[in-house]
Amino acid sequence: MSSAARAVDETLLTARPEWQALQRHLQQIEIRHLRELFAADPQRGQRFSVEGAGFYFDYSKNRITDETLRLLLALAQACGLSERINAMFRGEPINTTERRAALHVALRAPRTERILVNAIDVVPGVHTVLDRMASVANRVRNGEWIGQSGKRIRNVVNIGIGGSDLGPVMVYEALRHYSDRAIAMRFVSNIDGTDFVEAVRDLSADETLFIVCSKTFTTQETLTNARAARAWCIDALGDQGAIAKHFVAVSTNAEEVARFGIDTDNMFGFWDWVGGRYSIGSAVGLSTMLAIGEENFRALLAGFRAMDEHFLHAPPARNLPWLHGLIAVWNNNFLGASTVAVLPYEQYLKRFPAYLQQLAMESNGKRVTVDGVAVAYETAPIVWGEPGTNGQHSFYQLLHQGTRLVACDFIGFCRALNPLGDQHDLLIANFFAQSEALAFGSAADEPHRNFDGNRPSNTILGESLTPHSLGALVALYEHSVFVQGAIWNIEPFDQWGVELGKALAQRVAAEIAGGSELAHDSSTDALIRRYRALRQKS
Numbered sequence: 001m002s003s004a005a006r007a008v009d010e011t012l013l014t015a016r017p018e019w020q021a022l023q024r025h026l027q028q029i030e031i032r033h034l035r036e037l038f039a040a041d042p043q044r045g046q047r048f049s050v051e052g053a054g055f056y057f058d059y060s061k062n063r064i065t066d067e068t069l070r071l072l073l074a075l076a077q078a079c080g081l082s083e084r085i086n087a088m089f090r091g092e093p094i095n096t097t098e099r100r101a102a103l104h105v106a107l108r109a110p111r112t113e114r115i116l117v118n119a120i121d122v123v124p125g126v127h128t129v130l131d132r133m134a135s136v137a138n139r140v141r142n143g144e145w146i147g148q149s150g151k152r153i154r155n156v157v158n159i160g161i162g163g164s165d166l167g168p169v170m171v172y173e174a175l176r177h178y179s180d181r182a183i184a185m186r187f188v189s190n191i192d193g194t195d196f197v198e199a200v201r202d203l204s205a206d207e208t209l210f211i212v213c214s215k216t217f218t219t220q221e222t223l224t225n226a227r228a229a230r231a232w233c234i235d236a237l238g239d240q241g242a243i244a245k246h247f248v249a250v251s252t253n254a255e256e257v258a259r260f261g262i263d264t265d266n267m268f269g270f271w272d273w274v275g276g277r278y279s280i281g282s283a284v285g286l287s288t289m290l291a292i293g294e295e296n297f298r299a300l301l302a303g304f305r306a307m308d309e310h311f312l313h314a315p316p317a318r319n320l321p322w323l324h325g326l327i328a329v330w331n332n333n334f335l336g337a338s339t340v341a342v343l344p345y346e347q348y349l350k351r352f353p354a355y356l357q358q359l360a361m362e363s364n365g366k367r368v369t370v371d372g373v374a375v376a377y378e379t380a381p382i383v384w385g386e387p388g389t390n391g392q393h394s395f396y397q398l399l400h401q402g403t404r405l406v407a408c409d410f411i412g413f414c415r416a417l418n419p420l421g422d423q424h425d426l427l428i429a430n431f432f433a434q435s436e437a438l439a440f441g442s443a444a445d446e447p448h449r450n451f452d453g454n455r456p457s458n459t460i461l462g463e464s465l466t467p468h469s470l471g472a473l474v475a476l477y478e479h480s481v482f483v484q485g486a487i488w489n490i491e492p493f494d495q496w497g498v499e500l501g502k503a504l505a506q507r508v509a510a511e512i513a514g515g516s517e518l519a520h521d522s523s524t525d526a527l528i529r530r531y532r533a534l535r536q537k538s
């Protein structure tokens with residue numbers, strides 16, 4: 001543990017009677033198999049499932065009993081979860097290290113709602129930006145937005161990284177079925193020049209609109225790629241004036257947007273109370289709205305809202321984010337499952353695991369409590385995954401027979417967006433078969449062929465993948481991450497852990513460029529020298 005952490009938290013969470021009761025209860029659970037739990041209760045599948053915001057959430061294939069749930073709910077109460085949820089929805093400054101609200105829920109509030117931040121109602125501002133986004137999206141989509149040489153926009157390139165990229169990419173891929181195929185969408189995030197070069201290789205500048213998407217508008221990768229885009233555009237169109245017609249910005253930082261050369265009339269703002277990884281519903285969703293249109297974007301927001309309402313009002317024992325988050329704590333902290341595999345049986349959700357990695361790990365990958373005390377328990381599990389059925393022919397071997405316990409989230413939909421023969425039935429047959437195999441296993445005399453089973457999973461089943469259901473699904477995970485952070489008493493809305501690497505990269509970049517004396521460790525110095533000697537000078 002870091003010496004900067006004030007002390008080890010042995011007195012707070014782990015000393016709570018509710019935590020210790022779970023610890024004792026674990027001894028009863030460890031010796032039971034899911035086979036036995038299901039045999040003892042023929043209604044288990046129905047009893048341990050719940051519906052909300054259009055989703056059926058079956059958590060029966062977790063290693064839990066009624067008593068586990070009772071104890072987890074008691075822990076949540078002791079940790080003040082309800083109060084924390086209310087504080088978030090009220091716009092209180094719950095992001096304590098940055099002293100601000102974390103109010104992504106306001107992004108999906110209807111016009112009639114009032115949410116105060118520092119005594120100012122933020123909802124009208126949210127809708128003003130949404131209406132401006134809609135006006136631009138409509139003009140681009142219907143060909144009214146004309147580029148420098150009089151042509152309509154046929155390509156949109158979103159330049160951003162982290163929350164300004166992963167959310168937009170995930171939603172674009174997820175809702176591709178609903179997108180306007182006349183507009184090519186590209187996403188550039190990596191500072192590796194290949195990302196930009198390959199993204200624009202086949203595009204004409206006079207038909208391309210760049211969205212420079214950065215909350216801070218100071219992020220090295222995004223600003224560097226945006227400068228490359230500006231040079232590419234001016235080079236192709238021969239005129240600095242082209243920027244006004246080919247660049248828009250999404251940011252909270254009007255000053256830096258203007259300094260970059262984008263007219264703030266072409267800027268879509270948001271607010272410091274929207275975290276990057278929680279920003280899909282803000283102006284960061286401009287690329288999404290351009291792709292799927294205003295109506296679909298508003299349906300996406302309505303889906304978020306449906307889950308927000310469910311989270312706020314459904315009783316804890318019937319509440320999807322509560323249950324999902326508390327079971328995640330149980331699997332992680334008590335059963336020792338240090339990773340979560342997210343397995344969408346829906347090809348359009350192929351970027352969903354990548355998006356969730358930032359949401360969960362940047363939020364809860366913390367080692368001190370909100371009070372700066374080192375935790376004495378695990379926090380965020382490692383999140384990873386691939387769509388089924390591809391994963392089945394890759395890493396599922398480890399899920400079924402490996403030595404590690406991996407908690408799995410299976411996600412799927414009853415209706416195919418692209419029906420093709422009986423392929424959707426086959427897809428869903430695999431989906432259901434995998435969680436069954438993980439839970440129940442199958443005995444064989446030959447050890448290599450034996451499946452122990454007893455491996456926990458959740459099943460999240462929707463009717464079909466629509467903008468509305470996607471919004472609800474994302475909000476489910478946002479709130480589950482919040483529930484977990486609240487139990488661990490950590491701050492889910494900051495990300496100080498990314499700063500050191502950024503600062504060191506700036507120093508190394510200056511050393512590479514300037515050829516100055518090096519004073520790192522022997523490994524880093526040798527790497528920089530080798531690179532300087534072998535690199536191609538541009």
Ligand code: F6P
Pocket residue numbers: 161162163164213214215216217218219222276277362495498
């Ligand atoms: O470096 C991490 C981070 O701050 C993320 O939290 C954020 O989503 C990303 O960088 C991009 O930040 P910005 O939108 O300000 O460019």
